[in-house]
Amino acid sequence: MFESLREGLTTAFKTLRGKARLSESNMRDGLKLVEDSLLEADVSYDVVRDFMERVTAKALGERVLNALDPSQQVVAIVHEELIGLLGEADPSLHLNKDVNIVMMCGLQGSGKTTTCGKLARLLLENDVRPMLVAADLQRPAAIEQLHVIGRQLGVSVYSESGATDPVAVCRNAVAKARAESCRVVVLDTAGRLAIDRELMDQLAHIDRQVEPDQCYLVVDGMTGQDAVNSAKAFNEALELNGVIMTKLDGDARGGALLSVRHVTGVPIKFIGTGEHLDALEPFRPEGMAGRILGLGDIVALANEAQRLVDEKERIEYERKLQEGDFTLEDFRDQLEKIARPGLIQRIVGFLPGMDAMRGMLDSEDAAGGMRRLAGIVNAMTRAERTRPRIIDAGRRNRIARGAGVEPREVSELIQQFEGMKTVVEGMAGKDMRSRMQAFKELQESGLMNPGAVIQKVKKGTGKRLTSHEKAKLRQQREKELRRRRREERRR
Amino acid sequence: MSWFRKKASEPPDPPSGGSAEGEPAESPPKRGFFGLFRQGLKRTSDLLRTDIRDLFTRRQGQLVDEWLDDLYAILIKTDMGAGPAKEIREHVRTEFRGRVVELEQLIDEVKAKFRSLLDQESTSIRLAETGPTVILVVGVNGSGKTTSIAKLAQYFRRQGKKVVLGAGDTFRAAAVEQLTIWAEREGAEIVTGPPQGDPASVAHRAVAAAVERGADICVIDTAGRLQTQANLMDQLRKIHRVIAKQIADAPHETLLVLDATAGQNGISQAAGFSDAANCTGIVLAKLDGTAKGGVIIPIRQRFRLPVKFVGVGEKSSDLAVFDPSAFVDGLFSGPSE
Numbered sequence: 051m052f053e054s055l056r057e058g059l060t061t062a063f064k065t066l067r068g069k070a071r072l073s074e075s076n077m078r079d080g081l082k083l084v085e086d087s088l089l090e091a092d093v094s095y096d097v098v099r100d101f102m103e104r105v106t107a108k109a110l111g112e113r114v115l116n117a118l119d120p121s122q123q124v125v126a127i128v129h130e131e132l133i134g135l136l137g138e139a140d141p142s143l144h145l146n147k148d149v150n151i152v153m154m155c156g157l158q159g160s161g162k163t164t165t166c167g168k169l170a171r172l173l174l175e176n177d178v179r180p181m182l183v184a185a186d187l188q189r190p191a192a193i194e195q196l197h198v199i200g201r202q203l204g205v206s207v208y209s210e211s212g213a214t215d216p217v218a219v220c221r222n223a224v225a226k227a228r229a230e231s232c233r234v235v236v237l238d239t240a241g242r243l244a245i246d247r248e249l250m251d252q253l254a255h256i257d258r259q260v261e262p263d264q265c266y267l268v269v270d271g272m273t274g275q276d277a278v279n280s281a282k283a284f285n286e287a288l289e290l291n292g293v294i295m296t297k298l299d300g301d302a303r304g305g306a307l308l309s310v311r312h313v314t315g316v317p318i319k320f321i322g323t324g325e326h327l328d329a330l331e332p333f334r335p336e337g338m339a340g341r342i343l344g345l346g347d348i349v350a351l352a353n354e355a356q357r358l359v360d361e362k363e364r365i366e367y368e369r370k371l372q373e374g375d376f377t378l379e380d381f382r383d384q385l386e387k388i389a390r391p392g393l394i395q396r397i398v399g400f401l402p403g404m405d406a407m408r409g410m411l412d413s414e415d416a417a418g419g420m421r422r423l424a425g426i427v428n429a430m431t432r433a434e435r436t437r438p439r440i441i442d443a444g445r446r447n448r449i450a451r452g453a454g455v456e457p458r459e460v461s462e463l464i465q466q467f468e469g470m471k472t473v474v475e476g477m478a479g480k481d482m483r484s485r486m487q488a489f490k491e492l493q494e495s496g497l498m499n500p501g502a503v504i505q506k507v508k509k510g511t512g513k514r515l516t517s518h519e520k521a522k523l524r525q526q527r528e529k530e531l532r533r534r535r536r537e538e539r540r541r
Numbered sequence: 542m543s544w545f546r547k548k549a550s551e552p553p554d555p556p557s558g559g560s561a562e563g564e565p566a567e568s569p570p571k572r573g574f575f576g577l578f579r580q581g582l583k584r585t586s587d588l589l590r591t592d593i594r595d596l597f598t599r600r601q602g603q604l605v606d607e608w609l610d611d612l613y614a615i616l617i618k619t620d621m622g623a624g625p626a627k628e629i630r631e632h633v634r635t636e637f638r639g640r641v642v643e644l645e646q647l648i649d650e651v652k653a654k655f656r657s658l659l660d661q662e663s664t665s666i667r668l669a670e671t672g673p674t675v676i677l678v679v680g681v682n683g684s685g686k687t688t689s690i691a692k693l694a695q696y697f698r699r700q701g702k703k704v705v706l707g708a709g710d711t712f713r714a715a716a717v718e719q720l721t722i723w724a725e726r727e728g729a730e731i732v733t734g735p736p737q738g739d740p741a742s743v744a745h746r747a748v749a750a751a752v753e754r755g756a757d758i759c760v761i762d763t764a765g766r767l768q769t770q771a772n773l774m775d776q777l778r779k780i781h782r783v784i785a786k787q788i789a790d791a792p793h794e795t796l797l798v799l800d801a802t803a804g805q806n807g808i809s810q811a812a813g814f815s816d817a818a819n820c821t822g823i824v825l826a827k828l829d830g831t832a833k834g835g836v837i838i839p840i841r842q843r844f845r846l847p848v849k850f851v852g853v854g855e856k857s858s859d860l861a862v863f864d865p866s867a868f869v870d871g872l873f874s875g876p877s878e
Contacts, residue, residue: 089623092804095614158827158855159683159800163714188855191719198714198736243830270683274620274804276832297682300767302806325682325712 074110077124081106084128091305094278097135097312105131132339135308140292140317141332143264145178149228151220151235151260155253155288156268157280158241161296163192165268165322166238167199168330172320173234174203181232183223184209185216185256188240188249196238203327206230216240216252220260237262243280254287264291266319269310271298277306278313285314296322299329307338378435381467382427385420422455426463429453438464609634612651619835620804625842629654652869658838659848659865666849667793667821673705673751673759675784675791677744679777679818680798681810682765685826687716689798689852690760691723692860693824696850702757704729707747709740709780712764720762727857730754740764740776741783748787761792768813777817795820796849801827801834811840825863826852 081102088098108127143152152169154162163186170180182200184207186192193209200207208223220237227235239256242249257265267290269277284290293314295307298321311318318333367384370376427435429452434441441449441464443457450457609630616626632654637647668674676693680686687710694704706724708731710716717733724731732750734743744761751759763780766773784791797820799807814820825834828851837848848863 086623089617090805092620092806095617099614157802157830159685161683189719190722191715194718195713195715202714243827270800270802272681272800272803272806274802274807274832274836275618276620276802276830277804279831280802297767300681300769300806301809303804306804 077109078106080124081109088305088308091303092272092274092277092309093305094275094309094312096278097309100312101131101135101308129339132308133335135311136335136338137311137315137317139332139334139336141319141334143173143234145233147263148231148233149224149235150233150264151224151237151262153237153239153257153260153262153265153288154268154294155239155265155284156241157243157270158189160241160268160270161322162186162241162268163195163199163238164325164327165294165296165320165330166196166236167203167327168322169236169320170200170205171203171327172330174205178234179230179232180205180234180236181223181227181230182207183220183235183237185220185223185237186240187213187216187219188242192238192240199327206232217256217259220256224260250283250287257288265289266292266294267310267314267316268294268296269306271295271304271306271322272300272302273306275309277309281310281313285316290314290316292317292319294318294320294322294330295333299323299325376471378427378430378438378464378467381470382424385424385427422453422459423463426450426453426455426460438467616835619833620807621835621838622805622808625658625838655838655869656865659841659868665862669788669790669793672788673748673756674793675748675751675788676758676760677763677781677784677792677795677818678760678798678824679763679795679814679820680765681767681800682713684765684798684800684803685824685852686710686765686798687719687723687762688855688857689796689824689826689850689860690720690762691727691857692852693758693760693850694723694727694729695857696860697758698727698729703755704758704760705747705751705754705756706731707743707759707761708733709743709747709762710764711736711738711740711743716762716764723857730756741780744780745783745787748784748791752787768810768817774813774817777814781818794822794849796822796824797846798824798826799834799837799840801825801851802830802832803836805836805839807836808839808843811844811846815844815846820846822847822849824848824850824852829853829859 084105085098085102088101089095093101105124105127108131109124143150154166154169156162166182170182173180182196182205184193184196186196193211197207197209199205208219208226210219210222213219216239223237224235237256237260239253240249242253256262265288267281267284267288269281273280281293293310293316295304295310295318298304307318307321318335320330321333321338323329323331367376367380370380426449429449430441434445434449441460446457446460449460453460612633613626613630616629617623619626629651633647633650636650666674666676678686678690678693690706694706697704704727706720706729708717708720710720711734714736717736721731721733723729730750732743732747734740734746740763747761748759750756761780761784763777764773766777768774781792781795795818797811797814797818799810803810811820811823823837823840823846825837825848828834834851840846841848848865848868851861851863851868853859853861
């Protein structure tokens with residue numbers, strides 16, 4: 051997410067870096083690049099101009115130009131201003147009634163229905179019973195779509211077949227939710243164009259008649275300059291309480307987030323980071339600003355980790371590790387937990403300086419690799435899983451056939467597991483500091499292989515290079531580097 | 542700067558419905574696709590044109606550089622991207638620096654520039670010489686694929702062609718139902734598969750059904766996907782392969798449905814989908830809103846990908862053949878309110 055904006059800003063800051071003193075003119079050049087990258091990120095033109103004015107005024111101040119590391123100072127200024135622009139965090143749904151009505155609205159195809167499902171899932175996780183209401187009577191099969199999502203989540207869905215009045219549907223739904231003691235009613239309204247007066251009036255009508263407690267605008271993360279127009283129209287018609295931005299898991303630059311926030315002034319509530327129903331994150335401006343600038347977001351990482359493994363499981367794993375009971379089966383269970391599509395890239399995005407890794411894990415290949423490993427474990431007998439030592443050549447071939455992999459991969463898995471086991475068991479029960487140390491050792495030993503990429507062993511040829519040959523190789527490397535930089539610039 | 546004051550004193554005369562351009566465009570919008578096209582672009586053009594004219598009435602004798610920046614802002618707001626917008630700004634700067642300009646002249650200049658950028662060979666659908674013409678439809682989530690397919694179905698049905706649809710979006714809940722409803726309304730046959738089933742198998746069966754029943758057109762839907770999802774892009778490659786195995790030069794068209802509200806990510810979409818599915822054209826959907834769809838300009842520049850159709854409304858009849866000249870005229874001199 052936000053890679054492109056981040057890349058642009060990184061380039062901009064690179065031109066500032068390494069200069070002992072910044073003059074006003076080269077600072078202005080650097081800031082021009084910041085402006086361009088914000089525009090290329092689809093941030094609305096007016097917002098960019100506003101933003102750049104403030105950043106420029108600060109960046110050209112005495113303190114920055116004379117600072118020891120001016121580029122760091124500029125990063126800090128941009129970071130601070132971004133946080134200011136993104137506004138305060140407020141992921142609460144303000145559920146202070148017996149039945150709370152949440153209305154979702156947005157343009158066609160912005161992802162309202164999917165987001166309704168994600169919101170319902172989030173509520174379930176927090177032990178709140180939601181009810182989904184199919185108030186989209188326009189799009190063919192929208193009602194059916196909501197029912198399918200409801201079935202997937204085990205959430206009740208209210209709909210009336212053949213209904214033509216969304217207000218009546220919403221009212222009846224609220225009454226039913228009261229009877230069934232559902233605490234939150236999520237209204238999935240029809241998508242519309244902001245300029246379609248008639249449909250906009252209908253939406254305002256629902257707003258007046260059903261009196262939702264919260265009204266959220268769902269915005270497509272890929273939206274361009276038009277985000278300002280539509281957000282403004284919805285805000286004027288409906289008094290929005292928050293914004294949810296979707297489809298931020300691709301390479302969309304998400305600059306519309308800044309525009310929408312600027313126009314509506316309401317908090318960004320959540321961001322959607324995947325098409326699976328668990329991919330909805332509470333929005334935190336610090337984290338987002340950090341992500342945009344490539345500073346990482348550790349809080350989001352910790353939250354995600356906590357969601358994956360609950361406390362009970364964690365204690366169980368800990369015990370197993372301490373007693374040396376950690377088997378291939380546990381290894382597989384953990385792999386399966388993290389081998390969900392999209393998850394790994396998401397997690398890597400939280401970590402500072404992991405952009406290089408992201409390229410490696412780009413695509414869902416990593417998750418696929420992990421599933422392969424899990425498949426190998428599945429092809430083993432119980433005895434083999436608990437005591438991998440007994441796996442001989444015959445067993446190895448059988449497992450490989452069963453899992454549809456090369457026998458070599460089976461050996462590699464076992465090797466990896468054994469190596470990891472030693473280190474991980476060493477970590478168990480220790481404090482954070484020694485854990486990090488152990489983790490580092492694991493990484494350095496090359497035993498940790500997050501992408502589960504089959505490693506090719508590079509063999510030395512035993513031949514030593516003459517200094518002339520070395521120089522030639524160095525030249526080639528530099529040439530390649532220059533070529534790559536050129537291409538980057540061209541992009 | 543004196544020319545500017547002179548210019549500002551006399552109100553710029555409103556351009557009369559595009560006729561100044563020598564285009565045969567009457568003020569009462571023509572019926573049919575061309576008329577539809579204009580109608581859809583009306584709001585877009587109103588917005589853009591007001592902006593350009595504001596530029597002249599608002600600015601009174603100020604620096605040329607300053608209003609070039611304003612022109613730049615207006616161009617940026619079309620979503621054409623900073624690069625092409627700069628190109629146009631510089632073009633206008635060199636052409637008009639220090640000269641007395643008239644509104645018409647400037648607009649004509651920018652229009653000509655737009656036109657040369659959008660200049661494309663042909664927008665018509667490539668039909669198969671014998672047997673059914675297979676059209677694969679791809680795009681990101683929520684771009685408007687299914688609705689566009691319904692519109693395509695109607696477009697071909699009105700030409701008296703027999704249409705088979707393949708409900709290849711087996712992922713999104715109720716996508717199959719949505720297309721089935723459209724198929725019934727448009728009088729097209731539909732081939733479906735089980736939810737979460739293999740979309741390539743649906744594509745295979747749809748093409749087989751089209752051949753067997755002697756259909757003229759076979760349109761295949763796919764699930765929305767982001768161009769960064771490598772495994773899903775591989776799935777597209779597979780669908781493409783499966784279709785090509787049945788009919789040698791199929792799919793005859795692979796259309797990328799692009800949301801007109803999309804910003805610069807549209808470029809990445811065009812790149813990603815062209816790479817995986819070998820796109821042959823674009824359907825620019827949702828052009829009836831306030832969004833201007835300017836991102837097709839850099840896409841055209843980089844990938845030579847032509848826009849074939851535009852979606853200009855919610856009804857299945859709201860599809861128009863893309864006309865670059867009308868697109869540009871519509872941007873600057875559509876019928877005013």
